[in-house]
Amino acid sequence: MNLEIITPDTTIYQGEAELVQLPGIDGSFEILNNHAPLISALKEGKIKIKKEGKDQFFDIKGGVIEVLKNKVLILAE
Amino acid sequence: MPSLKEVRIRINSVNSTRQITSAMKMVAASKLRRAQNAILNMRPYAQKLQHIMQDLSSDMEGSDEGLYSAIRDEEKILIVTITSNRGLCGAFNANVVKSAISLAEGRYAEQYKKGNLSIMCLGKKGADGLKSYGITPVEVNNEIFDDLTFDNAVPIAEHLMAEFAEKKYDKIILIYNQFKNAAVQLLQEEQFLPVVESDDGDTNGEENNSNYIFEPNKEEILEALVPKAIKVQLYKALLDSFASEHGARMTAMHKATENADELIKDLKLTYNKARQASITNEILEIVGGAEALNN
Numbered sequence: 001m002n003l004e005i006i007t008p009d010t011t012i013y014q015g016e017a018e019l020v021q022l023p024g025i026d027g028s029f030e031i032l033n034n035h036a037p038l039i040s041a042l043k044e045g046k047i048k049i050k051k052e053g054k055d056q057f058f059d060i061k062g063g064v065i066e067v068l069k070n071k072v073l074i075l076a077e
Numbered sequence: 078m079p080s081l082k083e084v085r086i087r088i089n090s091v092n093s094t095r096q097i098t099s100a101m102k103m104v105a106a107s108k109l110r111r112a113q114n115a116i117l118n119m120r121p122y123a124q125k126l127q128h129i130m131q132d133l134s135s136d137m138e139g140s141d142e143g144l145y146s147a148i149r150d151e152e153k154i155l156i157v158t159i160t161s162n163r164g165l166c167g168a169f170n171a172n173v174v175k176s177a178i179s180l181a182e183g184r185y186a187e188q189y190k191k192g193n194l195s196i197m198c199l200g201k202k203g204a205d206g207l208k209s210y211g212i213t214p215v216e217v218n219n220e221i222f223d224d225l226t227f228d229n230a231v232p233i234a235e236h237l238m239a240e241f242a243e244k245k246y247d248k249i250i251l252i253y254n255q256f257k258n259a260a261v262q263l264l265q266e267e268q269f270l271p272v273v274e275s276d277d278g279d280t281n282g283e284e285n286n287s288n289y290i291f292e293p294n295k296e297e298i299l300e301a302l303v304p305k306a307i308k309v310q311l312y313k314a315l316l317d318s319f320a321s322e323h324g325a326r327m328t329a330m331h332k333a334t335e336n337a338d339e340l341i342k343d344l345k346l347t348y349n350k351a352r353q354a355s356i357t358n359e360i361l362e363i364v365g366g367a368e369a370l371n372n
Contacts, residue, residue: 006122008227008312009115025301026293039129040292041301064302066129068289075126077227077305 001033003049005058005074012058012076019050020072022065031067038067047074081355084348088341095337101165102330105323109259112320115225116256119316123309130306132289133299144242145303146272153193154185155215155246157237157269159253159318160203162222166326169254172264174206176252180266181212195246199233199315225319227312234308241270253314254321260328262321265314272307 003020005013020031023045031038042063049056063076158177160170177196181189188194195215198204204217221229240246249270254262291298 006125008119008122008309010118011121024292025297029292036290037288038290038292039133039298040290041298062301064126064129064298064305066125066132073125073129075122075129075305077231 001031001035001070001072003072003074005047005076007076013049013056015051017049017051017072019048020074021046021048021050022074023047023060031065031072034070035067035072037069038065040065042074042076047076079347079351081348081351084344084351088344088348091337091340091344095334095341098330098333098337102327102334105327105330109320109323109327112316112323113256116313116316116320119227119309119313123313126302126306126309130299130302133295133302145238145270145307148271149244149247151185151248152188153246153248154188154195155237155240155249156180156194156196157249157251158196158198158200158203158207158214159251159314160198160200160206161318161322162201162219164202165329166322167329169262169322169325170200170202170206172262173203173252173254174210176264176266177203177207178210178212180250180252200318221315222319225315227308230312230315231308234311235304237270237311238304238307246270251311251314253318254325256317256320256324259324262325265317267314269310270307272303 003017025041047058060076066073158173160173197216198214201219251269252266255265
C-alpha cells in the first residue's frame with residue numbers, strides 16, 4: 001500500500017509500506033494491505049512502519065489518518 | 078559649485094549605502110526563497126486536511142454547534158495584526174496598521190469607543206505603528222518570526238482559541254499581507270474566530286460514497302480536526318506574511334539600490350566638472366603668471 005505522512009512543515013514519509021501501527025485515540029491499531037476505508041483520529045505516540053522487514057518509527061503529537069483504496073494518508077503534528 | 082572634496086565625500090557615502098542596500102536585497106531574496114518553500118511544504122497538509130474535513134462533514138450538515146463556531150453578538154473584538162520585526166520594507170507594515178486603524182474607526186467604532194476593541198500584535202513594527210496612533214496593543218509577540226515553525230505557532234493559536242472559548246472576545250480578526258508573488262502583496266483581513274465555513278462551492282460532483290469506518294466516531298474526529306484547521310489557518314497567515322515581508326523588502330531594496338546608482342552617476346558628473354574647472358583655473362593662473370614674467 002501507498003503511505004504518506006505529512007506534517008505542516010514537511011512531508012516526512014512517502015512510499016510503499018507493508019504495515020503501519022498507529023496510536024489511535026481508543027488504543028493502538030495496525031493497518032495492513034487492502035484495508036477498508038477508514039478515518040480516525042490519532043493521539044500522541046509512535047507510528048511504526050514496516051517495509052521489507054525493516055521497521056521505521058516516527059513520533060507524533062496527534063493527527064488524523066485516512067485510508068482509501070490502498071492509499072494511507074496520515075496528517076501528523 | 079561644491080568643492081571637490083565635498084563631492085568626493087558624498088560619493089563615498091552614497092557608495093557605501095548602495096553596498097548595504099544591495100546586500101540587504103540579496104539577503105531578502107534568499108530568505109524569500111526559504112519562506113516560499115515553507116509555504117509550499119505546508120500546502121499539501123492544508124489541502125488534505127480540508128479534504129478530510131469535507132469527507133467528514135458532507136453528511137452531517139448543520140449539527141456543528143462547536144466551541145469555536147459559536148456566533149455571538151460582536152461586543153468584544155480582538156484584532157490580530159501580523160507585521161514584521163524590522164522595517165525597510167516599503168509600505169508593508171504601514172498598510173497593516175492603516176487597515177487596523179480604519180477597522181477601529183469605521184466598522185467597529187462603537188466597540189472602540191467603549192474600549193471593547195483590543196489589538197494584539199505579532200511583529201514589532203505593527204506595535205510601534207499603532208502606538209504612534211495612540212493605541213496600545215494588549216499583547217505583543219516579537220519572537221515568533223525568529224524561528225517560524227508550526228510548533229511555535231501552535232501556542233499562539235491555542236492562546237487565541239482559549240480566549241475565544243472563555244468569551245473574553247466575541248470575534249477575532251486577522252490582518253496580514255498575503256503573498257502573491259515577490260513583488261505583490263495583498264492585504265488580507267479575515268475572520269479567525271468564530272470559524273467560517275469555507276463554502277468554495279467545491280462540490281466536485283464526485284460523490285464520496287466510500288463508506289468510511291469512523292474510529293471512534295464522526296463527532297469526535299471532527300472535534301479533533303477543527304482546532305487543527307484553526308491552527309493551520311494561523312500558521313498559513315504567518316507564513317504568508319513572512320514571505321510577503323521578504324518580498325516587499327527585496328523590492329524596496331532593489332529600488333533603493335537603483336536610486337543610489339543614479340545618485341552616484343549625477344555626483345560623478347558634478348565631480349568631473351569640478352575637477353575640470355579647477356584644472357582650467359590652474360592653467361589660467363600659470364599662463365597668467367608666465368605672461369606677467371614676460372612683460
